[in-house]
Amino acid sequence: MAAEDTPAEAPPAFTAVSELYEGGQILMTGATGFLGQILIEKLLRCFPRVKNIYIIVREKKGLSAQQRIDKMFKTVIFESLHEHMPHFQLKIKVLNGHLDAPNLGLSPEDRSLLMSKVNLVFHCAATLRFDEELKTAINTNMCATLKLLDMAKQCPNLRMFTYVSTAFSHANRKFIEEIIYKPTTHYTELLKLAKMDIAHPKYQEARNRLSKENINTYTLTKAAAEQLIHEEAAYFPVCIFRPSIVVSTWSNPIPGWIDNLYGPTGLVCGAQAGIIRSVLADPDVKA
Template sequence: MSMIAAFYGGKSILITGATGFLGKVLIEKLCRTSPDLKVIYILVRPKAGHTLQQRVSQIINSKLFEKVREVCPNVHEKIRAISADLNQNDFAISKEDMQELLSCTNIIFHCAATVRFDDHLRHAVQLNVTATQQLLFMASQMPKLEAFIHISTAFSNCNLKHIDEVIYPCSVEPKKIIDSMEWWDDAIVDEIAPKLMGDWPNTYTYTKALGEMVVQQESGNLNIAIIRPSIVGATWQEPFPGWVDNLNGPNGMIVAAGRGFLRAIRASPLAVADLIPVDTVINLTLAVGWYTAVHRPKSTLIYHCTSGNLNPCNWGKMGCQVLSTFEKIPFEKAFRRPHADFTANTITVHYRNAVSHRAPAMIYDIYLWLTGRKPRMTKLMNRLLRTISMLEYFINRSWEWSTYNTEMLMSELSPEDQRIFNFDVRQLNWLEYIENYVLGVKKYLLKEDMAGIPEAKQHLRRLQNIYYLFNTVFFLIAWRLLIARSQIARNVWFFIMW
C-alpha cells in the first residue's frame, strides 16, 4: 500500500494555478492515485469568455484526464472550482467560499504565478510576492492545515552559480517592495526596476526570489516546504509520455525549429540543459506534501527538482536529438526544412538573424503580398527573435544545484512509493525522452494527426526542391552579373566552357 496515496485519502486540498501546466498534472495524479480524497478546491478566474465551470470541464474532459475518468468516474464531484483572482484583495473570494476554505483545507499547493519573463515589475510583484503573502495569511487561519507547499523555481537564484537548498536574501526586503508598489507610479517602477533587480535577468526570477523570502518570513507556525523545479518539460511516463500543452521554455523552440522558422540560436552546446519532466516535479511535490505533513520538519525545507547533477544532458545533445526526431516525425505546414544550429559568436548570430531568419521572412511576405494575402511572416519572426533573446540567458550558462533534501526524501519513501511517485531522474533516458517530447509537441500541442506524416514528408521534399531551385536561380543571376562586370570571372567562365 502506498503511504503517500493513502495520506491524501479523505483530505481537502487547495490548489492555486490549477489551470496551468503543472496544476493540471498535479490534479490528474492526485485524482488517479488517491481517488478517495475528499475534495480539491481550485482557485480559478473566468478567462477568455469561459466560465469557471467551462474551464474545469475542459480540463476534466481533456486527453490528459483519460485515465482519471476511468479510475475516478466522479472526478467532477471531487473538484470544486472557487472563483478567485489572485490580483485582488482577499483574492475576491466570496465570504461563504472563504469560510469553507478556511475551515476545511488540509493541504495547500501554491502553483499560481506569472511565468512571463518580461512582465511589468508591478504585476510580477503582485502575483508572485503579494499573492503569496496573502495566501500565507489565509493559511495561518486554517485550523486543519497540515502542510503548505510553495512552488518556486530553481532559477530564483540564477544570479549565483552554485545553489544550495537554502533561501538567499535579496537586497531589498519584499515587504518594502510590496508597500512601495502602492504609491510608486509606473514611471518610477520602470526607472527603479533595473536597480532593484541587480543581476537577476528578468522580473520573473527576481519576484520568485522575493516570493521565497516572503514564505520564509511569514511562515509562522505553518508547516512549509518549497520546491524549486528547473526547466519543466513534457511528461516522461505519466499518465503517458510526451504530454505538453503550452509554448513556454523549450516547447516554443521545438515548434519553431520543427516548422523551419528557427535556423540558429545563440547557445553553448556544452552547457547543461537542466530539463525536468513535469510528472517528476509533481511526484516530488506530492511526496513533499506527505513528508511535510507527517514528519513536520523543524525548519522550512527546500527541494531542488533538477536533473543536471544526477543525470546531466547538454543543449548540444538535446538539439541533435530534436533535429533527428524531425526526420522521422516531421511537423505539418513547415515554412522551411527543419535545420538549426547553435552559434556562440555575436557576429555570426547577427549574420544568421539577417540571412536565415529575417530575409526568408521578408521574401515570403513579398510573395504573400503579391498573391493578395496579408503579410505576416516578418511579424512572427520578430516575435520569435524576441523570445529567443529572452531565453538566451538560460541556454548559455550552467548551474549546480545541490539536491540533498530531494535525495533524503527519496530514501525515506517505501519501495512502493518510490515506484508510484518516482522522482529519481537518474532513470531517465534522455534520447528516448526527447523523442517522446517532440512527438508530444506534435500530437498534444499542435494537435497534428500521425496519419499526416507521409504528407508532411512530401511537403518537406517539395520545400527541398524549391530550395535547390531558388539557390540555382540565385547563383545563375549572381554569376551573370559577375561575368558582365569582371574580366577574371569571364576568363574563368570561358576556361570552364572550353
C-alpha cells in the same frame, strides 16, 4: 467513493505520503496551468482517498470559472480518470476568484468554507513572463502569496503549505542548495512598490535600479516570495518546490503530453517544422 470510481490499480499500501493525503481537503491555485493540471490528475489517480480539491479560478475569455474547468477536463490527460473514476469531478470544487483581488476575490462564504475545511495547500499560480512589469509581477507572485498565507494561518487543520517556486529564483548563484537564500531585495521593499503608481518617480527609480541588479522580474519576485514564506509561515509545515525548465510528461499519465510551447519545447517544435534552422549560441557553455 462509488464502486465505479475504483481506480484501475489497487491503491498502494499506506506510506507516510499516502497518510498525508488521507481525507485530504486540498486548496490549489494555478490549476489550469500545465503543472496544475498534471498535479490534479496525479493526486486523484494516486491518492483516491483525497476527499476534495478546491481550486481558485477566474473568469477568462468569456468563460466562467466552471466552464474553464469543464473544458480542461476534456483534455486527453484526464481520459484515464474518466474511464476508471467516472465521477472524479465531484471531488473538484471550483471557486470563482482572482489572486490579484482583495481576499483573492473570494466571497465571504467561500473564504469561510476554505478556512474550515482545507488541510493541504498547493500554491502553483504565478506570472511566468520574464519581461513582466515589476508591479504586476509583485502583485501576482508575492502579494497573492501573502494573502494565501494569511488565509492558511486561519486553517486550524492545515497539514502542509506547498509553494511552487523555480530553480532559477537565485540564478545569480553558481550552485543552488536546498536552503533559503537571502534575496537581493527584501520582500517588504517590493511589497511597498506594489502600492505605488508606476508613474511615481520613486517607483521608476526603484524599477530601474532593480532591473540592473536582477536578471528579470520573474526571478526577482520568486526569490523574494521564498523569503516571504520563510519568514511569515511559522505556523505550519512548508515545502518550497523549485522545478527547472518544464517540458512534456515522461510517461504518466500519458507519454509526451504538453499544452504549451515554453522553453525548449518551442525550439524543438520550430526546428522540427523547419522554421528554425540555426540558433546563435555560445559553444563554450556547458549545461
